Amino acid sequence: MIRKLCSSSFTRSIIFPNKPIFISRSIPKPLRHSSALSYSSLKMTDTQIPDNPNSSPVQSPTKPESLRSLEFQLGSSFSVDPIIPPPNQIIIVVSGPSGVGKDAVINKLREVREGLHFVVTATSRPMRPGEVDGKDYFFVSRDHFLSMVENEELLEYALVYGEYKGIPKKQIQEHMAKGEDIVLRVDIQGAQTLRRILGNSAVFIFLVAESELAMVERLIDRKTESQEELLVRVATAREEVRHLNNFDYVVVNAKGRLHDAVNRVESIIDAEKSKVHQRIVRI
Numbered sequence: 001m002i003r004k005l006c007s008s009s010f011t012r013s014i015i016f017p018n019k020p021i022f023i024s025r026s027i028p029k030p031l032r033h034s035s036a037l038s039y040s041s042l043k044m045t046d047t048q049i050p051d052n053p054n055s056s057p058v059q060s061p062t063k064p065e066s067l068r069s070l071e072f073q074l075g076s077s078f079s080v081d082p083i084i085p086p087p088n089q090i091i092i093v094v095s096g097p098s099g100v101g102k103d104a105v106i107n108k109l110r111e112v113r114e115g116l117h118f119v120v121t122a123t124s125r126p127m128r129p130g131e132v133d134g135k136d137y138f139f140v141s142r143d144h145f146l147s148m149v150e151n152e153e154l155l156e157y158a159l160v161y162g163e164y165k166g167i168p169k170k171q172i173q174e175h176m177a178k179g180e181d182i183v184l185r186v187d188i189q190g191a192q193t194l195r196r197i198l199g200n201s202a203v204f205i206f207l208v209a210e211s212e213l214a215m216v217e218r219l220i221d222r223k224t225e226s227q228e229e230l231l232v233r234v235a236t237a238r239e240e241v242r243h244l245n246n247f248d249y250v251v252v253n254a255k256g257r258l259h260d261a262v263n264r265v266e267s268i269i270d271a272e273k274s275k276v277h278q279r280i281v282r283i
């Protein structure tokens with residue numbers, strides 16, 4: 001429609017510049033009243049200042065004049081409001097087998113990207129030396145944890161090696177209300193539970209090492225597990241890779257390429273933010 005209007009003789013009958021707009025043909029409907037500020041209403045005084053006083057009498061219109069004319073012809077003001085609403089907040093679930101680098105990727109992401117909230121899990125296990133309440137975990141008593149379960153304050157919870165761990169809903173709601181995106185770091189079992197609860201409303205990322213050998217070497221180098229514990233983790237990891245199909249994205253965290261993996265996660269967040277059909281989180 002705009003193209004049609006611009007090419008019509010009607011458009012060509014407007015005389016510029018610095019003179020009252022003269023229209024030789026039928027007069028379009030007047031500007032609709034709009035509470036939104038228009039560009040021309042903000043810049044109207046510019047029209048009184050000639051661009052070049054020495055130029056010939058017939059000039060091309062100044063930008064404010066052109067805008068004012070277009071607004072007049074279209075019958076409405078140009079709004080300075082954003083054309084599309086801001087993207088929805090998203091929940092990003094980062095998961096993967098033990099030793100693949102979940103903590104490493106998340107810690108780096110925390111350094112390089114703003115606007116993310118990294119959820120702190122609640123746990124009933126006692127605080128270990130060096131741990132900080134509210135940073136590493138929210139340490140609560142077993143009774144307190146069970147009351148949180150009863151009051152449906154947790155998005156999901158699990159009994160891990162005899163101690164409870166769970167994701168507080170309120171933390172997610174509060175930070176999403178501030179416009180932040182949420183990052184959850186969970187093991188594969190936790191990711192499966194979250195998928196059941198959140199469905200497609202969250203983004204699920206599966207982290208993998210470039211090879212099984214690389215992953216096992218990384219675990220050995222970390223020196224935090226005994227030989228028996230290593231055996232359990234590696235056997236579990238073999239089984240866990242089968243769950244890849246339940247995820248939306250897979251990111252390879254190759255040896256010495258942590259930065260690439262973090263970049264890839266950032267790209268996924270950017271792509272999700274650019275989706276026409278945004279995910280809607282309901283928790």
Ligand SMILES: Nc1ncnc2c1ncn2[C@@H]1O[C@H](COP(=O)(O)OP(=O)(O)OP(=O)(O)O)[C@@H](O)[C@H]1O
Nearest residue numbers: 098099100101102103104218222254255256257258
């Ligand atoms: N891209 C990488 N290159 C080299 N080393 C890495 C890389 N990513 C992580 N690591 C190292 O591998 C080890 C395991 O990483 P991390 O602790 O982050 O794994 P995780 O998936 O969080 O493990 P878990 O589930 O057992 O807690 C750490 O020592 C970490 O520094």
